[in-house]
Ligand SMILES: Nc1ncnc2c1ncn2[C@@H]1O[C@H](COP(=O)(O)OP(=O)(O)OP(=O)(O)O)[C@@H](O)[C@H]1O
């Protein structure tokens with residue numbers, strides 16, 4: 141069964157928003173899609189239990205409930221996973237994550253796995269998010285800032301993925317700030333595609349919380365290269381029938 145690994149050029153770059161919106165889109169298309177965030181740091185303690193903010197965002201965006209299978213490690217310290225785990229007295233291992241990926245891929249038509257931060261974020265003393273992506277063997281969607289500074293971060297991230305021969309489905313450019321930088325953004329898109337030869341799937345506009353919650357994803361993705369994501373999903377569904 142099919143899936144994608146959503147990574148980013150940075151933390152707070154829009155991976156969760158992108159994941160939530162793509163999940164919402166495929167749910168509306170009648171595809172059984174599931175989000176998985178294996179390692180969540182910066183979890184919030186509510187009534188003596190830790191709540192993963194990214195899972196809450198998936199549920200708010202899609203208006204669906206996904207339950208505990210969304211996370212494997214939920215850690216309280218808002219830091220890199222290796223440090224949060226060490227402070228919480230936990231050791232992050234790739235094995236249970238890979239087992240959960242296998243289980244969820246068998247259980248659903250499409251799985252979206254969200255990383256933590258960017259590619260060279262340590263999960264423990266040895267492994268990084270990039271090592272996890274390598275072992276999960278899913279094509280990558282790279283979320284990057286649309287505006288100033290993105291060419292360098294995005295191209296470096298693509299280089300790191302290509303060095304490991306990891307398939308990249310495409311790049312999402314996210315307007316993380318309300319500042320209008322139309323000329324820069326247009327040129328960033330052109331230059332990133334030119335240098336990396338990876339398609340830009342689409343651009344996410346800067347949105348208020350209300351717009352995010354009530355977004356018509358079909359409208360939003362009208363100008364996106366959704367075929368990059370859909371062809372694979374459809375061919376997998378056809379192969380399964
Ligand atoms: N296009 C946008 N318009 C408005 N706000 C945005 C946009 N993209 C992201 N944000 C806001 O920025 C914050 C970070 O976004 P998000 O949680 O998607 O990042 P992330 O890459 O998943 O971060 P993490 O590494 O912590 O998982 C959130 O509060 C989100 O609502």
Ligand SMILES: [Mg+2]
Pocket residue numbers: 155156157194254
């Ligand atoms: Mg996130």
